[in-house]
Amino acid sequence: xxxxxxxxxxxxxxxxxxxxxxxxxxxxxxxxxxxxxxxxxxxxxxxxxxxxxxxxxxxxxxxxxxxxxxxxxxxxxxxxxxxxxxxxxxxxxxxxxxxxxxxxxxxxxxxxxxxxxxxxxxxxxxxxxxxxxxxxxxxxxxxxxxxxxxxxxxxxxxxxxxxxxxxxxxxxxxxxxxxxxxxxxxxxxxxxxxxxxxxxxxxxxxxxxxxxxxxxxxxxxxxxxxxxxxxxxxxxxxxxxxxxxxxxxxxxxxxxxxxxxxxxxxxxxxxxxxxxxxxxxxxxxxx
Amino acid sequence: xxxxxxxxxxxxxxxxxxxxxxxxxxxxxxxxxxxxxxxxxxxxxxxxxxxxxxxxxxxxxxxxxxxxxxxxxxxxxxxxxxxxxxxxxxxxxxxxxxxxxxxxxxxxxxxxxxxxxxxxxxxxxxxxxxxxxxxxxxxxxxxxxxxxxxxxxxxxxxxxxxxxxxxxxxxxxxxxxxxxxxxxxxxxxxxxxxxxxxxxxxxxxxxxxxxxxxxxxxxxxxxxxxxxxxxxxxxxxxxxxxxxxxxxxxxxxxxxxxxxxxxxxxxxxxxxxx
Numbered sequence: 365x366x367x368x369x370x371x372x373x374x375x376x377x378x379x380x381x382x383x384x385x386x387x388x389x390x391x392x393x394x395x396x397x398x399x400x401x402x403x404x405x406x407x408x409x410x411x412x413x414x415x416x417x418x419x420x421x422x423x424x425x426x427x428x429x430x431x432x433x434x435x436x437x438x439x440x441x442x443x444x445x446x447x448x449x450x451x452x453x454x455x456x457x458x459x460x461x462x463x464x465x466x467x468x469x470x471x472x473x474x475x476x477x478x479x480x481x482x483x484x485x486x487x488x489x490x491x492x493x494x495x496x497x498x499x500x501x502x503x504x505x506x507x508x509x510x511x512x513x514x515x516x517x518x519x520x521x522x523x524x525x526x527x528x529x530x531x532x533x534x535x536x537x538x539x540x541x542x543x544x545x546x547x548x549x550x551x552x553x554x555x556x557x558x559x560x561x562x563x564x565x566x567x568x569x570x571x572x573x574x575x576x577x578x579x580x581x582x583x584x585x586x587x588x589x590x591x592x593x594x595x596x597x598x599x600x601x602x603x604x605x606x607x608x609x610x611x612x613x614x615x616x617x618x619x620x621x622x623x624x625x626x627x628x629x630x631x632x633x634x635x636x637x638x639x640x641x642x643x644x645x646x647x648x649x650x651x
Numbered sequence: 652x653x654x655x656x657x658x659x660x661x662x663x664x665x666x667x668x669x670x671x672x673x674x675x676x677x678x679x680x681x682x683x684x685x686x687x688x689x690x691x692x693x694x695x696x697x698x699x700x701x702x703x704x705x706x707x708x709x710x711x712x713x714x715x716x717x718x719x720x721x722x723x724x725x726x727x728x729x730x731x732x733x734x735x736x737x738x739x740x741x742x743x744x745x746x747x748x749x750x751x752x753x754x755x756x757x758x759x760x761x762x763x764x765x766x767x768x769x770x771x772x773x774x775x776x777x778x779x780x781x782x783x784x785x786x787x788x789x790x791x792x793x794x795x796x797x798x799x800x801x802x803x804x805x806x807x808x809x810x811x812x813x814x815x816x817x818x819x820x821x822x823x824x825x826x827x828x829x830x831x832x833x834x835x836x837x838x839x840x841x842x843x844x845x846x847x848x849x850x851x852x853x854x855x856x857x858x859x860x861x862x863x864x865x866x867x868x869x870x871x872x873x874x875x876x877x878x879x880x881x882x883x884x885x886x887x888x889x890x891x892x893x894x895x896x897x898x899x900x901x902x903x904x905x906x907x908x909x910x911x912x913x914x915x916x917x918x919x920x921x922x923x924x925x
Contacts, residue, residue: 421719423718431692438681496801497802498798504794520841522795524796529768532755540727598788606790606791
Protein backbone atom coordinates (compact mmCIF):
# COMPACT_ATOMS: atom_id res chain seq x y z
CA UNK A 365 0.00 0.00 0.00
CA UNK A 366 2.94 2.23 0.66
CA UNK A 367 3.41 3.20 -2.96
CA UNK A 368 2.62 5.73 -5.61
CA UNK A 369 -0.36 4.80 -7.69
CA UNK A 370 -1.57 5.20 -11.21
CA UNK A 371 -4.80 7.11 -11.72
CA UNK A 372 -5.63 5.28 -14.90
CA UNK A 373 -5.11 1.95 -13.22
CA UNK A 374 -6.78 2.74 -9.92
CA UNK A 375 -9.55 5.03 -11.12
CA UNK A 376 -10.48 4.11 -14.67
CA UNK A 377 -12.33 6.87 -16.44
CA UNK A 378 -10.57 9.63 -14.59
CA UNK A 379 -9.95 12.52 -16.92
CA UNK A 380 -6.69 13.70 -15.43
CA UNK A 381 -3.66 13.46 -17.65
CA UNK A 382 -1.33 13.70 -14.73
CA UNK A 383 -0.91 9.96 -14.59
CA UNK A 384 1.15 8.73 -11.72
CA UNK A 385 0.62 10.99 -8.78
CA UNK A 386 3.78 12.60 -7.62
CA UNK A 387 4.75 16.20 -7.36
CA UNK A 388 5.55 17.58 -10.76
CA UNK A 389 8.91 18.87 -9.69
CA UNK A 390 10.50 15.95 -8.01
CA UNK A 391 13.33 18.23 -7.06
CA UNK A 392 11.17 19.46 -4.20
CA UNK A 393 11.73 16.13 -2.53
CA UNK A 394 8.08 15.38 -1.92
CA UNK A 395 6.52 12.03 -2.60
CA UNK A 396 2.88 11.03 -2.44
CA UNK A 397 1.20 7.80 -1.62
CA UNK A 398 -2.07 6.54 -0.25
CA UNK A 399 -2.75 5.59 3.35
CA UNK A 400 -1.06 2.58 4.89
CA UNK A 401 -2.02 1.06 8.24
CA UNK A 402 0.06 2.68 10.94
CA UNK A 403 -0.01 6.16 9.36
CA UNK A 404 -2.79 7.28 11.66
CA UNK A 405 -0.43 8.15 14.51
CA UNK A 406 1.50 10.63 12.37
CA UNK A 407 -1.67 12.02 10.78
CA UNK A 408 -3.27 12.63 14.16
CA UNK A 409 -0.13 14.31 15.40
CA UNK A 410 0.05 16.57 12.34
CA UNK A 411 -3.62 17.50 12.62
CA UNK A 412 -3.46 18.36 16.33
CA UNK A 413 -0.30 20.40 15.80
CA UNK A 414 -1.57 22.37 12.81
CA UNK A 415 -4.91 23.28 14.37
CA UNK A 416 -3.70 23.69 17.95
CA UNK A 417 -4.63 27.38 18.07
CA UNK A 418 -8.17 26.94 16.79
CA UNK A 419 -11.42 25.82 18.42
CA UNK A 420 -14.57 24.07 17.30
CA UNK A 421 -13.18 20.67 16.41
CA UNK A 422 -12.58 17.35 18.09
CA UNK A 423 -8.94 16.95 19.11
CA UNK A 424 -7.79 13.88 17.23
CA UNK A 425 -7.03 10.56 18.84
CA UNK A 426 -6.14 7.53 16.78
CA UNK A 427 -9.45 5.92 17.70
CA UNK A 428 -11.45 8.99 16.65
CA UNK A 429 -9.52 9.46 13.41
CA UNK A 430 -9.98 5.85 12.37
CA UNK A 431 -13.72 6.12 12.96
CA UNK A 432 -14.33 9.60 11.55
CA UNK A 433 -12.13 9.17 8.49
CA UNK A 434 -10.97 5.70 7.54
CA UNK A 435 -14.05 3.72 8.58
CA UNK A 436 -16.49 6.22 7.11
CA UNK A 437 -18.74 4.42 4.60
CA UNK A 438 -17.63 6.48 1.61
CA UNK A 439 -13.89 6.39 2.39
CA UNK A 440 -11.35 3.74 1.55
CA UNK A 441 -7.58 3.72 1.75
CA UNK A 442 -7.29 4.96 -1.84
CA UNK A 443 -9.16 8.10 -0.80
CA UNK A 444 -6.47 9.17 1.64
CA UNK A 445 -3.49 10.87 0.03
CA UNK A 446 -0.35 11.40 2.05
CA UNK A 447 2.39 13.77 1.03
CA UNK A 448 5.82 13.16 2.51
CA UNK A 449 9.24 14.70 2.52
CA UNK A 450 11.75 12.10 3.53
CA UNK A 451 9.97 10.16 6.20
CA UNK A 452 7.95 13.09 7.48
CA UNK A 453 4.31 13.52 6.55
CA UNK A 454 3.85 17.12 5.39
CA UNK A 455 0.20 16.97 4.43
CA UNK A 456 -2.75 14.70 3.75
CA UNK A 457 -6.29 14.74 2.48
CA UNK A 458 -9.16 12.36 3.21
CA UNK A 459 -11.74 12.35 0.44
CA UNK A 460 -14.94 10.37 0.28
CA UNK A 461 -16.71 9.00 -2.75
CA UNK A 462 -19.41 11.55 -1.97
CA UNK A 463 -16.90 14.27 -2.87
CA UNK A 464 -16.57 15.45 0.72
CA UNK A 465 -13.04 16.34 1.75
CA UNK A 466 -13.40 15.10 5.32
CA UNK A 467 -9.97 16.35 6.36
CA UNK A 468 -7.23 18.33 4.70
CA UNK A 469 -4.17 19.22 6.67
CA UNK A 470 -0.73 20.53 5.77
CA UNK A 471 2.38 21.56 7.64
CA UNK A 472 3.16 25.25 7.52
CA UNK A 473 6.36 25.49 5.54
CA UNK A 474 7.84 27.46 2.70
CA UNK A 475 6.47 24.83 0.31
CA UNK A 476 3.00 24.93 1.80
CA UNK A 477 1.38 26.24 -1.36
CA UNK A 478 2.82 23.37 -3.36
CA UNK A 479 1.49 20.91 -0.79
CA UNK A 480 -2.01 22.43 -0.77
CA UNK A 481 -2.10 22.64 -4.58
CA UNK A 482 -1.09 19.02 -4.90
CA UNK A 483 -3.57 17.80 -2.30
CA UNK A 484 -6.44 19.77 -3.81
CA UNK A 485 -5.63 18.79 -7.38
CA UNK A 486 -5.62 15.20 -6.27
CA UNK A 487 -8.93 15.50 -4.41
CA UNK A 488 -10.56 16.93 -7.55
CA UNK A 489 -9.15 14.11 -9.66
CA UNK A 490 -10.17 11.49 -7.15
CA UNK A 491 -13.71 12.79 -6.68
CA UNK A 492 -14.23 13.09 -10.41
CA UNK A 493 -12.75 9.64 -10.95
CA UNK A 494 -15.10 7.94 -8.51
CA UNK A 495 -18.12 9.60 -10.08
CA UNK A 496 -18.87 12.28 -7.53
CA UNK A 497 -20.90 15.31 -8.62
CA UNK A 498 -18.78 17.79 -6.67
CA UNK A 499 -15.92 18.38 -4.25
CA UNK A 500 -16.68 20.09 -0.94
CA UNK A 501 -14.04 21.29 1.47
CA UNK A 502 -14.14 23.14 4.80
CA UNK A 503 -11.26 25.47 5.64
CA UNK A 504 -10.41 28.02 8.26
CA UNK A 505 -11.57 31.39 7.01
CA UNK A 506 -8.18 33.00 7.69
CA UNK A 507 -6.18 30.43 5.79
CA UNK A 508 -5.06 32.55 2.83
CA UNK A 509 -3.23 29.67 1.23
CA UNK A 510 -6.24 27.39 0.88
CA UNK A 511 -8.27 30.39 -0.26
CA UNK A 512 -5.69 31.25 -2.93
CA UNK A 513 -5.38 27.71 -4.23
CA UNK A 514 -9.17 27.23 -4.24
CA UNK A 515 -9.55 30.43 -6.27
CA UNK A 516 -6.96 29.23 -8.75
CA UNK A 517 -8.75 25.90 -9.04
CA UNK A 518 -12.15 27.49 -9.67
CA UNK A 519 -13.75 26.60 -6.35
CA UNK A 520 -16.63 28.77 -5.21
CA UNK A 521 -16.80 29.82 -1.60
CA UNK A 522 -19.86 29.94 0.58
CA UNK A 523 -20.54 30.23 4.30
CA UNK A 524 -20.31 26.98 6.19
CA UNK A 525 -23.26 25.37 7.95
CA UNK A 526 -24.06 27.45 11.07
CA UNK A 527 -23.12 26.07 14.48
CA UNK A 528 -25.60 26.22 17.36
CA UNK A 529 -24.31 25.99 20.92
CA UNK A 530 -26.04 25.26 24.18
CA UNK A 531 -24.39 25.17 27.60
CA UNK A 532 -25.41 22.44 30.03
CA UNK A 533 -23.26 23.14 33.04
CA UNK A 534 -22.43 26.83 33.08
CA UNK A 535 -20.55 27.03 36.40
CA UNK A 536 -18.27 24.16 35.46
CA UNK A 537 -17.70 25.56 31.98
CA UNK A 538 -16.78 28.96 33.43
CA UNK A 539 -14.44 27.25 35.83
CA UNK A 540 -12.70 25.32 33.03
CA UNK A 541 -12.23 28.48 30.95
CA UNK A 542 -10.97 30.61 33.83
CA UNK A 543 -8.77 27.86 35.21
CA UNK A 544 -7.02 27.58 31.84
CA UNK A 545 -6.25 31.28 32.04
CA UNK A 546 -5.16 31.29 35.65
CA UNK A 547 -1.80 32.77 34.80
CA UNK A 548 -3.42 35.81 33.22
CA UNK A 549 -6.41 36.13 35.51
CA UNK A 550 -5.56 39.61 36.80
CA UNK A 551 -8.97 39.85 38.36
CA UNK A 552 -9.68 39.53 42.01
CA UNK A 553 -13.20 39.25 43.32
CA UNK A 554 -16.15 37.30 44.53
CA UNK A 555 -18.76 37.15 41.79
CA UNK A 556 -22.27 35.89 42.26
CA UNK A 557 -24.34 35.03 39.18
CA UNK A 558 -28.13 35.20 39.26
CA UNK A 559 -29.54 33.88 36.02
CA UNK A 560 -33.07 34.42 34.81
CA UNK A 561 -34.86 32.38 32.16
CA UNK A 562 -32.71 29.44 33.04
CA UNK A 563 -33.84 25.97 31.93
CA UNK A 564 -34.70 23.59 34.74
CA UNK A 565 -31.61 21.47 34.14
CA UNK A 566 -29.23 24.39 34.67
CA UNK A 567 -27.97 25.98 37.86
CA UNK A 568 -29.37 29.49 38.03
CA UNK A 569 -27.38 30.76 40.96
CA UNK A 570 -23.70 30.20 41.66
CA UNK A 571 -20.54 31.96 42.68
CA UNK A 572 -17.05 32.31 41.27
CA UNK A 573 -14.14 33.37 43.39
CA UNK A 574 -11.27 34.67 41.28
CA UNK A 575 -7.99 35.23 43.01
CA UNK A 576 -4.47 35.52 41.77
CA UNK A 577 -3.80 32.35 39.76
CA UNK A 578 -6.74 30.56 41.34
CA UNK A 579 -10.42 30.09 40.57
CA UNK A 580 -12.98 28.46 42.84
CA UNK A 581 -16.62 27.62 42.22
CA UNK A 582 -18.89 28.39 45.13
CA UNK A 583 -22.36 27.42 46.22
CA UNK A 584 -24.85 29.68 47.91
CA UNK A 585 -24.30 30.89 51.46
CA UNK A 586 -20.63 30.08 51.41
CA UNK A 587 -19.64 33.73 51.19
CA UNK A 588 -20.92 37.27 50.91
CA UNK A 589 -20.65 38.23 47.25
CA UNK A 590 -18.90 41.46 46.44
CA UNK A 591 -20.07 41.68 42.85
CA UNK A 592 -23.48 40.43 41.74
CA UNK A 593 -24.10 39.75 38.06
CA UNK A 594 -27.73 39.47 37.01
CA UNK A 595 -28.63 38.48 33.50
CA UNK A 596 -30.38 35.72 31.62
CA UNK A 597 -28.86 32.47 30.51
CA UNK A 598 -29.01 33.22 26.78
CA UNK A 599 -27.26 36.58 27.18
CA UNK A 600 -24.50 35.05 29.28
CA UNK A 601 -23.88 32.24 26.79
CA UNK A 602 -23.94 34.74 23.93
CA UNK A 603 -21.39 36.89 25.80
CA UNK A 604 -19.11 33.90 26.12
CA UNK A 605 -19.51 32.46 22.63
CA UNK A 606 -21.48 34.85 20.51
CA UNK A 607 -21.11 38.38 19.36
CA UNK A 608 -22.66 40.10 22.36
CA UNK A 609 -20.86 43.11 23.74
CA UNK A 610 -20.58 43.34 27.51
CA UNK A 611 -20.78 47.11 27.83
CA UNK A 612 -23.70 47.34 25.42
CA UNK A 613 -25.52 44.70 27.43
CA UNK A 614 -24.88 46.65 30.62
CA UNK A 615 -26.15 49.86 29.02
CA UNK A 616 -29.30 48.14 27.77
CA UNK A 617 -29.84 46.51 31.19
CA UNK A 618 -29.48 43.01 29.82
CA UNK A 619 -26.65 42.57 32.30
CA UNK A 620 -26.86 44.22 35.70
CA UNK A 621 -23.75 44.63 37.87
CA UNK A 622 -24.16 45.44 41.57
CA UNK A 623 -22.51 47.57 42.83
CA UNK A 624 -22.11 49.47 39.59
CA UNK A 625 -18.72 50.73 40.73
CA UNK A 626 -17.39 47.19 40.12
CA UNK A 627 -18.29 47.37 36.42
CA UNK A 628 -14.73 47.26 35.19
CA UNK A 629 -13.83 44.34 37.39
CA UNK A 630 -16.80 42.46 35.96
CA UNK A 631 -15.79 43.52 32.48
CA UNK A 632 -12.38 42.01 33.03
CA UNK A 633 -13.98 38.73 34.10
CA UNK A 634 -16.21 38.66 31.03
CA UNK A 635 -13.26 39.43 28.83
CA UNK A 636 -11.54 36.33 30.19
CA UNK A 637 -14.68 34.26 29.68
CA UNK A 638 -15.15 35.36 26.09
CA UNK A 639 -14.07 32.83 23.52
CA UNK A 640 -11.88 34.64 21.01
CA UNK A 641 -10.46 31.57 19.33
CA UNK A 642 -11.37 31.01 15.69
CA UNK A 643 -14.02 28.33 15.31
CA UNK A 644 -13.13 25.79 12.64
CA UNK A 645 -14.97 22.56 11.91
CA UNK A 646 -13.53 20.02 9.47
CA UNK A 647 -16.22 18.11 7.62
CA UNK A 648 -15.23 14.92 9.45
CA UNK A 649 -16.50 16.46 12.69
CA UNK A 650 -19.92 17.28 11.30
CA UNK A 651 -20.82 13.57 11.55
CA UNK B 652 -52.54 8.81 22.01
CA UNK B 653 -49.71 10.15 24.13
CA UNK B 654 -46.15 10.39 22.99
CA UNK B 655 -43.47 9.02 25.26
CA UNK B 656 -39.70 9.45 25.22
CA UNK B 657 -37.05 7.03 26.32
CA UNK B 658 -33.55 5.82 25.59
CA UNK B 659 -32.79 3.44 22.74
CA UNK B 660 -33.17 -0.33 23.10
CA UNK B 661 -31.67 -2.96 20.81
CA UNK B 662 -35.16 -3.97 19.69
CA UNK B 663 -35.59 -0.45 18.17
CA UNK B 664 -32.86 -0.96 15.62
CA UNK B 665 -34.96 -1.95 12.58
CA UNK B 666 -37.61 0.73 13.13
CA UNK B 667 -34.95 3.38 13.79
CA UNK B 668 -32.97 2.53 10.69
CA UNK B 669 -36.17 2.75 8.68
CA UNK B 670 -36.95 6.21 10.13
CA UNK B 671 -33.44 7.44 9.34
CA UNK B 672 -33.59 6.11 5.78
CA UNK B 673 -36.95 7.79 5.37
CA UNK B 674 -35.62 11.11 6.66
CA UNK B 675 -32.01 11.37 5.45
CA UNK B 676 -30.90 10.41 1.94
CA UNK B 677 -27.38 9.68 3.22
CA UNK B 678 -28.71 6.64 5.10
CA UNK B 679 -30.11 5.05 1.95
CA UNK B 680 -28.06 2.40 0.21
CA UNK B 681 -25.07 2.61 2.52
CA UNK B 682 -23.98 1.31 5.87
CA UNK B 683 -24.23 4.81 7.35
CA UNK B 684 -26.35 3.50 10.25
CA UNK B 685 -23.85 0.86 11.23
CA UNK B 686 -20.89 3.25 10.98
CA UNK B 687 -22.45 6.25 12.68
CA UNK B 688 -24.15 4.42 15.52
CA UNK B 689 -22.86 0.93 16.21
CA UNK B 690 -19.24 1.36 15.10
CA UNK B 691 -18.82 4.72 16.80
CA UNK B 692 -16.35 4.00 19.61
CA UNK B 693 -18.29 6.37 21.85
CA UNK B 694 -21.74 5.07 20.96
CA UNK B 695 -23.87 5.38 24.07
CA UNK B 696 -27.40 4.00 24.02
CA UNK B 697 -28.56 6.43 26.67
CA UNK B 698 -27.70 9.32 24.34
CA UNK B 699 -29.95 7.98 21.61
CA UNK B 700 -33.47 9.21 22.35
CA UNK B 701 -36.57 7.56 20.96
CA UNK B 702 -40.04 9.07 20.65
CA UNK B 703 -42.90 6.60 20.40
CA UNK B 704 -46.64 6.68 20.13
CA UNK B 705 -48.72 3.59 20.85
CA UNK B 706 -45.57 1.50 20.80
CA UNK B 707 -44.56 2.78 17.35
CA UNK B 708 -41.26 4.57 16.91
CA UNK B 709 -42.00 8.00 15.41
CA UNK B 710 -38.90 10.05 16.14
CA UNK B 711 -35.30 9.95 17.31
CA UNK B 712 -32.33 12.10 18.16
CA UNK B 713 -28.76 10.90 18.47
CA UNK B 714 -26.08 12.64 20.52
CA UNK B 715 -22.48 11.91 19.69
CA UNK B 716 -20.31 12.07 22.74
CA UNK B 717 -16.99 13.79 22.05
CA UNK B 718 -14.35 16.18 23.26
CA UNK B 719 -14.64 19.67 21.84
CA UNK B 720 -11.82 22.15 21.67
CA UNK B 721 -12.73 25.63 22.91
CA UNK B 722 -9.27 27.18 22.83
CA UNK B 723 -5.66 26.10 22.76
CA UNK B 724 -5.90 25.28 26.46
CA UNK B 725 -9.52 24.25 26.97
CA UNK B 726 -11.17 21.08 25.78
CA UNK B 727 -14.55 20.12 27.19
CA UNK B 728 -16.79 17.11 26.97
CA UNK B 729 -19.61 17.84 24.55
CA UNK B 730 -22.49 16.21 22.71
CA UNK B 731 -23.15 16.80 19.03
CA UNK B 732 -26.81 16.55 18.11
CA UNK B 733 -27.21 14.55 14.97
CA UNK B 734 -30.10 13.10 13.01
CA UNK B 735 -33.12 14.73 14.64
CA UNK B 736 -35.76 12.74 12.79
CA UNK B 737 -39.55 12.71 13.04
CA UNK B 738 -41.94 11.08 10.56
CA UNK B 739 -43.62 13.77 8.41
CA UNK B 740 -47.15 12.99 9.66
CA UNK B 741 -46.00 13.48 13.28
CA UNK B 742 -44.29 16.84 12.81
CA UNK B 743 -45.53 20.09 14.30
CA UNK B 744 -46.41 18.49 17.65
CA UNK B 745 -43.35 19.53 19.63
CA UNK B 746 -41.63 16.15 19.29
CA UNK B 747 -38.36 17.71 18.10
CA UNK B 748 -38.33 19.99 21.14
CA UNK B 749 -38.82 17.09 23.53
CA UNK B 750 -36.16 15.01 21.76
CA UNK B 751 -33.70 17.84 22.30
CA UNK B 752 -34.69 18.28 25.95
CA UNK B 753 -34.87 14.64 26.98
CA UNK B 754 -31.19 13.89 27.76
CA UNK B 755 -30.97 17.17 29.67
CA UNK B 756 -34.03 16.43 31.78
CA UNK B 757 -33.25 12.75 32.26
CA UNK B 758 -29.81 13.55 33.60
CA UNK B 759 -28.02 11.56 30.85
CA UNK B 760 -25.82 14.54 29.98
CA UNK B 761 -25.01 15.31 33.59
CA UNK B 762 -24.04 11.73 34.37
CA UNK B 763 -21.49 11.83 31.57
CA UNK B 764 -20.01 15.18 32.54
CA UNK B 765 -21.15 16.84 29.32
CA UNK B 766 -20.77 20.61 29.61
CA UNK B 767 -22.01 21.69 26.20
CA UNK B 768 -24.07 20.49 23.29
CA UNK B 769 -23.84 21.73 19.74
CA UNK B 770 -25.27 21.05 16.34
CA UNK B 771 -25.15 22.06 12.71
CA UNK B 772 -28.64 23.23 12.01
CA UNK B 773 -30.85 25.41 9.90
CA UNK B 774 -30.90 29.10 10.85
CA UNK B 775 -34.63 29.39 10.20
CA UNK B 776 -35.25 26.81 12.96
CA UNK B 777 -33.33 28.71 15.62
CA UNK B 778 -36.18 30.84 16.91
CA UNK B 779 -38.87 28.19 16.53
CA UNK B 780 -36.99 25.11 17.74
CA UNK B 781 -33.37 25.28 18.92
CA UNK B 782 -33.58 28.34 21.16
CA UNK B 783 -36.89 27.57 22.89
CA UNK B 784 -35.96 23.91 23.30
CA UNK B 785 -32.58 24.37 24.96
CA UNK B 786 -31.35 27.94 24.64
CA UNK B 787 -29.13 27.39 21.62
CA UNK B 788 -27.28 30.39 20.25
CA UNK B 789 -25.56 30.73 16.90
CA UNK B 790 -21.82 30.58 17.48
CA UNK B 791 -19.44 32.75 15.49
CA UNK B 792 -18.08 30.46 12.84
CA UNK B 793 -14.71 30.92 11.17
CA UNK B 794 -15.21 28.02 8.81
CA UNK B 795 -15.66 28.55 5.11
CA UNK B 796 -16.81 26.00 2.59
CA UNK B 797 -15.31 25.67 -0.87
CA UNK B 798 -17.19 23.77 -3.54
CA UNK B 799 -16.55 22.75 -7.08
CA UNK B 800 -19.26 21.04 -9.09
CA UNK B 801 -18.43 18.74 -11.96
CA UNK B 802 -21.99 18.72 -13.25
CA UNK B 803 -25.38 20.21 -12.43
CA UNK B 804 -26.97 17.02 -11.17
CA UNK B 805 -27.88 18.34 -7.72
CA UNK B 806 -29.31 21.53 -9.16
CA UNK B 807 -31.22 19.58 -11.79
CA UNK B 808 -32.83 17.51 -9.04
CA UNK B 809 -33.71 20.68 -7.15
CA UNK B 810 -35.46 22.06 -10.20
CA UNK B 811 -37.33 18.78 -10.62
CA UNK B 812 -38.62 19.26 -7.07
CA UNK B 813 -39.62 22.83 -7.89
CA UNK B 814 -41.37 21.70 -11.03
CA UNK B 815 -43.28 19.02 -9.15
CA UNK B 816 -44.32 21.46 -6.41
CA UNK B 817 -45.50 24.04 -8.96
CA UNK B 818 -47.48 21.53 -10.96
CA UNK B 819 -49.27 20.21 -7.90
CA UNK B 820 -50.44 23.68 -6.86
CA UNK B 821 -52.85 25.61 -9.09
CA UNK B 822 -51.91 29.06 -7.75
CA UNK B 823 -48.21 28.50 -8.34
CA UNK B 824 -48.90 27.05 -11.80
CA UNK B 825 -50.75 30.23 -12.77
CA UNK B 826 -47.86 32.38 -11.61
CA UNK B 827 -45.42 30.34 -13.68
CA UNK B 828 -47.06 31.63 -16.85
CA UNK B 829 -46.08 35.18 -15.86
CA UNK B 830 -42.36 34.45 -15.69
CA UNK B 831 -41.77 32.42 -18.82
CA UNK B 832 -38.19 32.89 -20.03
CA UNK B 833 -34.85 31.22 -20.42
CA UNK B 834 -31.86 32.15 -18.20
CA UNK B 835 -28.28 31.01 -18.68
CA UNK B 836 -25.82 31.01 -15.78
CA UNK B 837 -22.06 30.89 -15.60
CA UNK B 838 -21.17 30.66 -11.93
CA UNK B 839 -17.87 30.05 -10.23
CA UNK B 840 -17.10 26.42 -9.44
CA UNK B 841 -19.75 24.95 -11.72
CA UNK B 842 -20.41 24.21 -15.39
CA UNK B 843 -22.61 26.57 -17.35
CA UNK B 844 -26.31 25.81 -17.22
CA UNK B 845 -29.62 27.14 -18.45
CA UNK B 846 -32.93 27.29 -16.60
CA UNK B 847 -35.94 26.98 -18.87
CA UNK B 848 -39.15 28.42 -17.49
CA UNK B 849 -42.01 27.34 -19.71
CA UNK B 850 -45.75 27.89 -19.16
CA UNK B 851 -46.18 24.47 -17.56
CA UNK B 852 -42.69 23.31 -16.91
CA UNK B 853 -39.42 24.35 -15.27
CA UNK B 854 -36.26 22.45 -15.99
CA UNK B 855 -32.52 22.78 -16.11
CA UNK B 856 -30.20 21.99 -18.93
CA UNK B 857 -26.44 21.92 -18.75
CA UNK B 858 -24.64 24.38 -21.04
CA UNK B 859 -25.24 27.93 -22.13
CA UNK B 860 -27.95 28.71 -24.64
CA UNK B 861 -27.26 31.58 -27.02
CA UNK B 862 -30.98 32.34 -27.34
CA UNK B 863 -31.39 32.81 -23.58
CA UNK B 864 -33.16 36.04 -22.65
CA UNK B 865 -30.84 36.54 -19.69
CA UNK B 866 -27.23 35.61 -19.05
CA UNK B 867 -25.86 35.83 -15.51
CA UNK B 868 -22.20 35.42 -14.72
CA UNK B 869 -20.28 35.68 -11.48
CA UNK B 870 -18.57 34.27 -8.45
CA UNK B 871 -21.74 33.24 -6.71
CA UNK B 872 -21.52 29.65 -5.48
CA UNK B 873 -23.91 27.25 -7.13
CA UNK B 874 -24.73 26.09 -3.63
CA UNK B 875 -26.87 29.17 -3.07
CA UNK B 876 -29.30 27.61 -5.47
CA UNK B 877 -29.03 24.12 -4.05
CA UNK B 878 -28.38 23.91 -0.37
CA UNK B 879 -30.59 25.00 2.47
CA UNK B 880 -33.53 25.03 0.09
CA UNK B 881 -33.21 28.75 -0.39
CA UNK B 882 -33.46 30.46 -3.72
CA UNK B 883 -33.59 33.93 -2.32
CA UNK B 884 -34.25 36.84 -4.60
CA UNK B 885 -32.86 39.16 -1.89
CA UNK B 886 -29.59 37.25 -1.94
CA UNK B 887 -29.49 37.46 -5.70
CA UNK B 888 -30.03 41.22 -5.64
CA UNK B 889 -27.45 41.72 -2.91
CA UNK B 890 -24.97 39.74 -4.96
CA UNK B 891 -25.68 41.90 -7.97
CA UNK B 892 -25.25 45.14 -6.03
CA UNK B 893 -21.98 43.96 -4.48
CA UNK B 894 -20.66 42.87 -7.86
CA UNK B 895 -20.63 39.15 -7.11
CA UNK B 896 -22.73 38.59 -10.18
CA UNK B 897 -23.04 40.45 -13.43
CA UNK B 898 -26.06 40.46 -15.68
CA UNK B 899 -24.51 40.20 -19.14
CA UNK B 900 -27.75 40.04 -21.09
CA UNK B 901 -31.40 40.93 -20.48
CA UNK B 902 -30.88 43.42 -17.66
CA UNK B 903 -34.36 44.84 -18.23
CA UNK B 904 -35.84 41.48 -17.24
CA UNK B 905 -34.44 41.69 -13.73
CA UNK B 906 -37.84 42.17 -12.10
CA UNK B 907 -39.20 39.19 -13.97
CA UNK B 908 -36.22 37.21 -12.72
CA UNK B 909 -36.95 38.31 -9.18
CA UNK B 910 -40.55 37.19 -9.59
CA UNK B 911 -39.38 33.81 -10.87
CA UNK B 912 -37.10 33.35 -7.87
CA UNK B 913 -39.88 34.25 -5.46
CA UNK B 914 -42.01 31.63 -7.17
CA UNK B 915 -39.25 29.00 -6.87
CA UNK B 916 -38.85 29.84 -3.22
CA UNK B 917 -42.60 29.43 -2.65
CA UNK B 918 -42.49 26.08 -4.44
CA UNK B 919 -39.66 24.85 -2.22
CA UNK B 920 -41.48 26.05 0.88
CA UNK B 921 -44.58 24.22 -0.28
CA UNK B 922 -42.57 21.06 -0.81
CA UNK B 923 -41.01 21.29 2.65
CA UNK B 924 -44.41 21.70 4.29
CA UNK B 925 -45.59 18.50 2.67
